[in-house]
Amino acid sequence: MFGWEFPPLNSGGLGTACYGLTKALSSKGVKITFVLPKSQESIKVDFMKILIANNISNVDLKFIDSLLSPYISYEEYDKDLSKLKEELKDTFNTNPEHLIYGNNLFKEVIRYTKEAEKIAVQEDYDIIHCHDWMTFGAGIKAKRISRLSGKVKPLILHVHATEFDRTGGNPNQIIYEIEKFGMESADHIITVSNYTKNLISYKYGISKEKISVVYNGLEANEISLNETFNLKKHYKIVLYLGRITLQKGPDWFLKVAKKVSDKNDDIKFVIAGNGDMFPRIVEESAYLGIANSVFFTNFLRGIDIDRAYEMADLYVMPSVSEPFGITALEALNKKTPIIVSKQSGVAEVINNCYKIDFWDTWKIADSIIEILHNEDLHKRLSENGYEEVKKLTWDTAADSCLEVYNKFIINGGIHNG
């Protein structure tokens, strides 16, 4: 498997999904070599290794030194790289021009691909499973290498998000082409929802027959913190949890908060997460005059995420384009009811929730008020939603994944692929 991130180094749902799926597959006897980019923070990498070693057998982690992170944009990569160069110059007095890191995002992806190729030569495998576009090149290389050994190994792309989702419909042409080429080269594609399946078929011209849907699951976590938040004695809390970026619709969330706050002083909003739009959203909350009704937490990890879900009376996910939306499941798992945008994969698997277009801020605002002021409704959504989410396991996801694998492995690899 070629991936981008893994807990605890993840900044979003992709890491959570890779972890959940890998764990479930390994428990079914699948041996996995997981290749990941590795940032500078080696302490965290060690922690990751321990986490994997303690929880998952059959998995071998391989790291490639890289600045890659799944949600990085071309511009941000440039910024990160120049920051790193400065640091290296300051600290080690090295000439940054001799750096191993690629000078722009694409060069870096190419470098990752070459390094991955080296690993592919050494490893023995039956299936090549890639998670999202930065690893597509690595997957194609691995397939070519397998051809040299006589048996072409099938390439399966697992699409957790496309460039259309990330950019709100304004894709970077090069990334789009990498994605398209990858999809065309792949033997099969797995998407996390029908929403994404349709998008790929429509935007990338891929036959639907070549695409299977494997819904994400949720790692059951029954632990309840049962913390008392005195804030809740005074207010109902509506939560946003995700990266503060265009795709996730934080600006729409703020518009909703404004509409609710104008008429209700018993409802407060919490925006948990960080991202490129973070400063803008904070400033806008002040500009709209609702900064005393909207609280920010910045990026949360581990137990603080659970605290946020438990503190909330309602979770709202106003994503503009959301292939799946694991956070909605996490919220339900804490018995916090959800409102999700119609433009999301999670809307396909949960029925006990409100599904509203992300742009319909009046309707979202009215629904928030309705759910929070109607105890019976709130209880129903919470309990029935919880029952639904319990059925969505990584075990099921792994079974569907194996089904796809088996289609290709029966022959012991495909010939002339």
Added chain:
Amino acid sequence: MVSVCFYFQLHQPYRLRNYQVFEIGNSNHYYDNEKNLGILNKIKNKCYTPTNKLILDLIYKTNGELKVSYSITGILLEQLSNNAPEVIQSFQDLAKTGCVEFLSETYHHTLAYLYSKKEFKKQIFMHKKLIRKLFHKNPRVFRNTELIYNNEIASYIESLGYKGILAEGADHILQWRSPNFVYKPVNCNNIKLLLKNYRLSDDIAFRFSSKSWLEYPLTAPKFAQWINAINGNGNIVNLFMDYETFGEHQWADTGIFNFLEHLPSEILKNPHNNFITPSKAIRQYNAVSDLDIHSIISWADIERDLSAWLGNDMQKFALSKLYALEKQVKKTKDRAILEDWRKLQASDLFYYMCTKWFNDGDVHKYFNPYNSPHEAFIAFMNILEDLNLRTKTKKEVIVI
């Protein structure tokens, strides 16, 4: 005759912790005690202790010719009393020489004038009381937070019985006029205005160690020459600066203490020069003219206006919500709530939210204990909500 008038500002706020949403209603632990104490100790060692000692020595050495004035905020005096009483003692020693004047200001270094005159007046009174208690002096000259000033503030301060007030000698106000005279605020009769000579002040405070400055290195004889040159076209040179200039902003190894040590004797070499306190300057010199300052000025940034504290929506929102709590807070008659509300008024907390040139890593960033202005805003708003809830639960208790 040229009189050199030194005024040194001393202030340290109670910086806030990175107070989280989860704590609202659960914790009253607002202040970053460790950081506040750490900074206080650092500045005590680098600046307060050595500079006080040097000033005291110089007063003796010049037979009392050297005069200086201090404005020390109530919250710094509080922190010093609790953590470094020896510094308070050294100021008391300075006070006894009779060569030192203490100025009046708001106890919590606030922008209260802009939002609540009632609170503004109360804070001036609190500060005055503390100065009387510690130094047995009655302040007669007022300096507003960050030298925030306009006609209206001058009239208000006059109505409280003050004889003098300080302001920035901003170019756009003075135009062709010189800051080296005493002025009278327009429409006032009993109060005079002293204006900071920002060029000469900043030569010491900002440029002293700047190697790219043409006048580098600055020596005491050179600076005394510049003072001498004012003879004949000015009465007074107001050198207003942060006390931290000595040892903190300009580190000891820049030679700043050596400069200060030799400055009084160099200046006094010219028999037409002397040192003067603000009160004495106001008694001694007549106002040369009225000065009409309609818009608010301050000593901050190039703009010399309020934009360092009220330049963006976050700052405006935080301040307006803070002062909107005034009635609610005062109604509780709860000492702890009132005190926290006042500590939250320190202008620094809004300065940390400033987004002007934040990317340039300039002076704003240097003084910002947060990673970004947005984090400063978030911590502040979280704490403010906790305070709000405290006033509400307090009320409920009374009802029951």
